[in-house]
Amino acid sequence: MIYFNCDYNEGAHPAILHKLLETNMEQTIGYGEDAYCAQAAEIIQKLCKKEDAAVHFVVGGTQANLTVIDAALRPYQGALCAVSGHINVHETGAVEATGHKVLALPHRDGKITAAQVAEAMEKHLTDASAEHTVQPKLVYISSPTEFGTLYTKVELEALHETCRRYGLYLFLDGARMSYGLAASGNDVTLPVLADCCDVFYLGGTKCGALFGEAIVITNPELKQDFRYMIKQKGGMLAKGRLLGIQFLELLKDDMKLYLDLAEHADRLADRIRAAIRKKGFELVCENTTNQIFTVLPVDGVRALSEQFALSPDQMMDENHQMVRICTSWATKEEDVDCLIREMEQI
């Protein structure tokens, strides 16, 4: 079985494991206060051109999302989010479990717009019974989105401007950050993100590390006591250096490893997309990152599933099913050759 179902089927890029081995017997203090975490944080600050950004490392994305959101909101406030957003559909109510409502907005290819945010705020501000409703205070987006699409610089700047106008925080979930940074057509860089977002994170888990997400806080209001929040929510790793070392390895030399791994995945995904187009199958949305959403005949899905683990999604009609195909930093060229060959047989 060849896995194209997600981008976390393997361990970590070997360079990371070797670094963990190399540093294994060093003694460091715990909980992310070691020199490796400090170095990794400094690199991230420089990459973002925000030397006063606060950088924190946590093990996974759900922790990052729930900790940031609970830290940012007062009890009666909620998070605006695409109805397809990860926190709305795939975290078992982790945000609600901290007491906050996710305020879902319709999405287009996984994205929401500044205009939608403005509309939601105008509705709230002009509602005579606003006090009886949840007050929107944070906008949660992800880029790449759940559909593998990307926000453009213009879209992010518009969201930033709208958030600033209405006193909202903009929070970007970058669990698949590297696949976005390396994607063809992408015009969003880390400094752009750092300028537009109050807080965002760079994913490690899906981008070549064993695990780990690097949270970057640029808004001073959100920096205070953030480590208390991490500890309370169970996100503070005793051997915090494991996170520092991994991000150091990924991000050193101008994010070389981070970008190389993502470029590999994106290029392979481009090849699969080309094959889908050539074959005449539908792409659910146009995108350039490592996730592909396509609609295939059910017997094609069945045939492919004998050799490949795909990620089946909803039935479009009786005879067609949406499937997600993922490449990753670890995907092999020959496995893509093989997938394309089999798709051509459908």
Add this chain to the structure above:
Amino acid sequence: MIYFNCDYNEGAHPAILHKLLETNMEQTIGYGEDAYCAQAAEIIQKLCKKEDAAVHFVVGGTQANLTVIDAALRPYQGALCAVSGHINVHETGAVEATGHKVLALPHRDGKITAAQVAEAMEKHLTDASAEHTVQPKLVYISSPTEFGTLYTKVELEALHETCRRYGLYLFLDGARMSYGLAASGNDVTLPVLADCCDVFYLGGTKCGALFGEAIVITNPELKQDFRYMIKQKGGMLAKGRLLGIQFLELLKDDMKLYLDLAEHADRLADRIRAAIRKKGFELVCENTTNQIFTVLPVDGVRALSEQFALSPDQMMDENHQMVRICTSWATKEEDVDCLIREMEQI
């Protein structure tokens, strides 16, 4: 100004206040363990033909909703609910503040169907990543709904049957219960509710009392330790007898006062609906309880608003606005005459 904006503009029916005065200097034990609460509970058990139902009194609807739902659910479970449901839109995230997601379903005239519930459950049960989503465990409905419509006996039985099949609790918010019981065409009685619902409540606040809701729990799983829940959530009234006395007065003699007050309101609402139809204005939905949703020309809304407090809702187009008009147990016949006269002038 004459208020038609809601059904809680006045105090209580005078008979209730007189009963409070009459019993005022009696000494009773606190927290709802007095003889008045016991009598009121017994009357409710008999009215429901469920002598083993647990009956609890709380001050208001938000308390009733959040306490019942938090008592019923484990941390990862959520409540299915019409997107227009009170807990989804008008309680400032009270349910989410207890840690639970409200799982919103599309509604029709404020109602959801057994088929929608079944579909949501099938989706969850066949979802390969169900563990990454909130598990539906309770269905929240209200009758009368937010739109003043009623569930029929057939609809409730279908919901009951579906809930039983999928192991869901059915919870009915009866904040406006009396207006439903007294409505023309209604075929749902308290015994029907007690048979169909695991838990429901009879509203007092909007139905003639100063305040208060009577929660009826028929499912033994939900009975245990419910008073701990009420106390923790701030819903346990020190002078609990105030609730018992009020419900006694409303419900004694086969709910005479409760039904009389509601019949009065429903009949006056019928008069207003007839006038709206005659005039040719749109009724947003057909219903027979004390709330009326209609679409009026904006200049008509403006004209009416000089004498009457209505409850303006969304703009339908540039020139038309939805408004809610409410009657209540306290609405005066002559005020309705006056409203109808003015509507005819539009």
Add this chain to the structure above:
Amino acid sequence: MIYFNCDYNEGAHPAILHKLLETNMEQTIGYGEDAYCAQAAEIIQKLCKKEDAAVHFVVGGTQANLTVIDAALRPYQGALCAVSGHINVHETGAVEATGHKVLALPHRDGKITAAQVAEAMEKHLTDASAEHTVQPKLVYISSPTEFGTLYTKVELEALHETCRRYGLYLFLDGARMSYGLAASGNDVTLPVLADCCDVFYLGGTKCGALFGEAIVITNPELKQDFRYMIKQKGGMLAKGRLLGIQFLELLKDDMKLYLDLAEHADRLADRIRAAIRKKGFELVCENTTNQIFTVLPVDGVRALSEQFALSPDQMMDENHQMVRICTSWATKEEDVDCLIREMEQI
């Protein structure tokens, strides 16, 4: 049976009920935005000599406590409190249910000192693993305390000063406020409270009203969006005017009714205390409000319990038991005569 077990055995002072009757059929807008609430708030601002204080009315003490504390704290912060404090022992974990730890300190006669608060803060601030502990951010006290004792002006000023030094909020639970204001030896007035506390409340439930507590917020940081908090926690009464009317009646004419009722109760309690001293029984603590904690022989407790409902507490040894005796605004002189006579027989 004559009840001396608590101070909420009766309804409300008749003047309040009559006022409710008198205003009963007036139409007002809901949720505490009516003119009665506005007037009551204004009176309280004047009594406190803080015209910019925010005043909010809620139904009960648990609601007041949990709403204030959850509004004041970020998720990782907790409330310092006497181990005997109401929120620590008698609210079924209502504060913890909002996510916050109650940080219990040893008490003396129900009170904690500025020195204890300073010590707790120094410990936190010098703790190398402070981030692994709950950060104290609010000091909760009650006056009268659970033991009926009072904070003096000097003690309150010291707490205020210490809280200010460490960036803590001082929150005073005044559920039995009037009994303190009227007590012999009391030197704390409403302006003193308003100067010393960031937030406090004047009790109604135990002081002559049917129910209700008036929350006074003097610290601007705590004022923002407080009505959202009240709504979310289930404390917003639909017919909010019931709270305004009751407090108006109690507090008009320089708190005449509020103080008269309390003086009555305190004086009767003084008579009982004198009888206890004369008889040679132990008073658990010296105090001048309406609660009396004494230690009686068990056969005396048994004998008294035939005629009087007392509030039995812990066994001190095999033959002696602590009991609480409460007077209230509604206690009758002749019932006290009778109790004293029976105590003399022990």
Add this chain to the structure above:
Amino acid sequence: MIYFNCDYNEGAHPAILHKLLETNMEQTIGYGEDAYCAQAAEIIQKLCKKEDAAVHFVVGGTQANLTVIDAALRPYQGALCAVSGHINVHETGAVEATGHKVLALPHRDGKITAAQVAEAMEKHLTDASAEHTVQPKLVYISSPTEFGTLYTKVELEALHETCRRYGLYLFLDGARMSYGLAASGNDVTLPVLADCCDVFYLGGTKCGALFGEAIVITNPELKQDFRYMIKQKGGMLAKGRLLGIQFLELLKDDMKLYLDLAEHADRLADRIRAAIRKKGFELVCENTTNQIFTVLPVDGVRALSEQFALSPDQMMDENHQMVRICTSWATKEEDVDCLIREMEQI
């Protein structure tokens, strides 16, 4: 600087890292549903002689504690725990953040007794206002405790029996499990734990792994839907196999590596304890695991701190301070030689 301040200064035992490298490029499904986790779970079931135990892996101890406790309790229930217990003092209120009160009991050398639990339950069951207090439902203990002491088989059986009698869950935090299993005088085995506890966990983080705790649930009531809980609380590792592989390596061949590493640490701690006794310094409590609590002259602490990182604790008097000294699986024999030499110089 040589670190004796805690037992998580290094990475993992090299055998674990090599296993991670060896398996690194295998493709497995995520979230702990892979074959490595299944094998590790099976080994644990066999070691516990409980083939139907549910085994789950999470990244850290705080996650294990908060997830188990929130899964086990209804909203108004709390956890009995030594006042020194980790959840009470060192998790930034993580348990309270899930809504539950920690009910602290006095401890002796970090332990609580069955008699204390019974006393707390009798107090609750005979309390006339029990509904106004948090209902104890779970007993949390750790072994080794925060003081490095161990529960004996007799003590655990008594706790088990008492918990069963009162309907309480017994939950044992085994973050330092291996150091206990390998300690001289220990008479508690995994089957004993599995018989006595409703749920417990075997620590990895402090016992030779990079990170990870293995939760073992023996009580069927606690098994249901536990993976939903893990996901919601942020404890579900995408690359779950990292946990399975580590525990496999530690626990295979009858826990050979797990026990060998702990025996090494315990023996070195015994050497340090012998040196302390010989020198005449006080041991805060008698124990045989890898933590040592001793009281040293402050100038001695100062002198040692030039070469060694110790864990300073409270001042006992002006001239004496408590310090914690920790050995671990990674501590070097020669570093202990050096520490002992320096201690002799004090």
